[in-house]
Amino acid sequence: MIGQEAIDGDLLVAAGDSIFGEGGLDDFARLGLAKNAPVTAVIDVGDLEAVKRYSAITTDGEGRITAFEEKPDQPETTLAGIALYFYPRSVLPLISRYLAEGNNPDQPGRLVEWMYERTPFYAWQVPGRWYDIGSPETLEQADREFSQS
Numbered sequence: 001m002i003g004q005e006a007i008d009g010d011l012l013v014a015a016g017d018s019i020f021g022e023g024g025l026d027d028f029a030r031l032g033l034a035k036n037a038p039v040t041a042v043i044d045v046g047d048l049e050a051v052k053r054y055s056a057i058t059t060d061g062e063g064r065i066t067a068f069e070e071k072p073d074q075p076e077t078t079l080a081g082i083a084l085y086f087y088p089r090s091v092l093p094l095i096s097r098y099l100a101e102g103n104n105p106d107q108p109g110r111l112v113e114w115m116y117e118r119t120p121f122y123a124w125q126v127p128g129r130w131y132d133i134g135s136p137e138t139l140e141q142a143d144r145e146f147s148q149s
Contacts, residue, residue: 009089010086010087011092012086013085013086015082015084029086031063032087035120035122038087038091038121038122040057040122040123041082042082043125043126051075051079053080054082054109055071056068056077056081057080062122068121070107070112082126094115095111
């Protein structure tokens with residue numbers, strides 16, 4: 001897709017089943033631009049069982065990802081990656097390589113899992129509220145909470 005569409009710039013990739021509360025995403029993009037490195041958004045879900053639906057992420061003191069597991073069976077952290085990514089232009093060849101090697105193109109977390117070992121990849125803590133509205137139940141919960149704001 002990158003080659004087909006002649007994309008030659010920084011990319012911000014966001015899942016359509018996410019709603020962000022206060023704070024916006026400006027700091028997210030700023031981090032990626034400042035580091036000139038890929039960044040994924042993270043949230044502490046506070047429950048090891050809940051992490052199984054996302055990605056389990058461990059970072060160092062600088063926020064660089066040191067461990068990443070997509071949809072872990074036995075997570076050891078409650079820090080979960082969500083489908084919000086910044087990819088600077090400089091890593092577009094790595095994305096092309098990932099796809100050319102026949103890796104999974106349909107789960108964006110798999111790209112992060114592959115890429116963080118090949119280039120510095122950072123995590124950005126989502127400020128405030130975030131909702132995965134991929135099910136009717138979570139959509140209703142988000143609607144209730146945002147309606148009270």
